[in-house]
Amino acid sequence: MIEYSPLPKIIPGGNETMSDIYIQDSALKLSLCEGRMIVRNDSREIVEEIGLDEIENVLIFGQSQLTTQLLKKLSLKKINTHFFTDNGRYIATVDSGREENFTKQEQQAKAHFNIPFRTNMARRMLSSKVQNQMNLLKAFDQENLLDEEDYQRFSRALKQISLAESIHEMMGYEGKCAKSYFYFLGLLVPEPFAFSGRTRRPAMDCFNSLLNFGYSILYSFMIGMVRKAGLSQGFAMIHENYGHHASLASDLMEEWRPVIVDDLVMTMLGNGSIGQDSFAKTEEGLFLTREAQRLFLTALSSRMLEIHSYIEGDKKRYSFIYMVEMQIDSLIRAFAEEDPSVYLVSFTGE
Numbered sequence: 001m002i003e004y005s006p007l008p009k010i011i012p013g014g015n016e017t018m019s020d021i022y023i024q025d026s027a028l029k030l031s032l033c034e035g036r037m038i039v040r041n042d043s044r045e046i047v048e049e050i051g052l053d054e055i056e057n058v059l060i061f062g063q064s065q066l067t068t069q070l071l072k073k074l075s076l077k078k079i080n081t082h083f084f085t086d087n088g089r090y091i092a093t094v095d096s097g098r099e100e101n102f103t104k105q106e107q108q109a110k111a112h113f114n115i116p117f118r119t120n121m122a123r124r125m126l127s128s129k130v131q132n133q134m135n136l137l138k139a140f141d142q143e144n145l146l147d148e149e150d151y152q153r154f155s156r157a158l159k160q161i162s163l164a165e166s167i168h169e170m171m172g173y174e175g176k177c178a179k180s181y182f183y184f185l186g187l188l189v190p191e192p193f194a195f196s197g198r199t200r201r202p203a204m205d206c207f208n209s210l211l212n213f214g215y216s217i218l219y220s221f222m223i224g225m226v227r228k229a230g231l232s233q234g235f236a237m238i239h240e241n242y243g244h245h246a247s248l249a250s251d252l253m254e255e256w257r258p259v260i261v262d263d264l265v266m267t268m269l270g271n272g273s274i275g276q277d278s279f280a281k282t283e284e285g286l287f288l289t290r291e292a293q294r295l296f297l298t299a300l301s302s303r304m305l306e307i308h309s310y311i312e313g314d315k316k317r318y319s320f321i322y323m324v325e326m327q328i329d330s331l332i333r334a335f336a337e338e339d340p341s342v343y344l345v346s347f348t349g350e
Helices: 068-076 102-113 115-140 148-163 167-188 206-228 247-254 257-271 290-305 320-337
Strands: 002-011 014-023 029-033 036-040 046-051 055-061 080-084 090-094 279-282 285-288
Touching: 014 290, 029 068, 055 206, 068 080, 068 090, 080 206, 090 206, 102 115, 102 320, 115 148, 115 167, 115 247, 115 257, 148 167, 167 257, 206 247, 206 257, 206 285, 206 290, 206 320, 247 320, 257 290, 285 290, 290 320
Parallel strands: 014 055, 055 080
Antiparallel strands: 002 014, 029 036, 036 046, 080 090, 279 285
């Protein structure tokens, strides 16, 4: 299956619409011909031709084959190719590496090793996440199942994070708060999808299966945005480096998890667009079916394009994609000026 997701790309002089291309059929073969991506089925029939200038990212789910020539051309044109398993687990990204900016990365590395700076940056990011979690619960608690004492857990966590002296201490408060958050979400979802807490891989219930899939896509999106800005994936503010984990992308997605993924999951389960028949049980856990993945990807793309107020005190409204671009620009300025207050945190109080 080929799915298009239109994303706005800002260029000097106006807007140009680009697309993310989702490939979900493992039988498809992708090649290059005269500056176009050619998609063939297992009978070698052409099912789609897409100009490379129309593509923002390529996301491959499963075992679709790409020719070396196509991968090279995509990299040269700075089009990221993200690879996922059939069930949506992120594997890797292929790009050209030509967008790296070593001046920016030097400032980023200095910020990473500047403990007071890093601690205050982490404080801003984690506080924004907790605030957004509380706002999401209030938005979906239509029957007032949660009382003031329940919400006080989040207020206390915000206070504790504001006074914490280390990132480790902050993450302890945030982690404790997250357990309450997911417990409360389990009370607010439709009865068939009730769950008791967060399970990652494998997911033990439908809700967590959706979260895992959505977070994996959000993670790959942030990787692309970090690469585009010329920053390093490894010098983060909250997360420590380990292996090949893109820790800065993980930092940036933290405050957006409730705003983009959790909100969408709650909405789709609430309106019935995804039901219990949207999941398949395997030996590895519970996963979305191909059709449900398609529905979710389409809805997630639309959610990213929606216009909202994301900056406290700013009357202007932005898409999530544009807001993340502004956030990363502000992060680069914060590194250069050694001033954490420059970084734009998201605000979803409307």
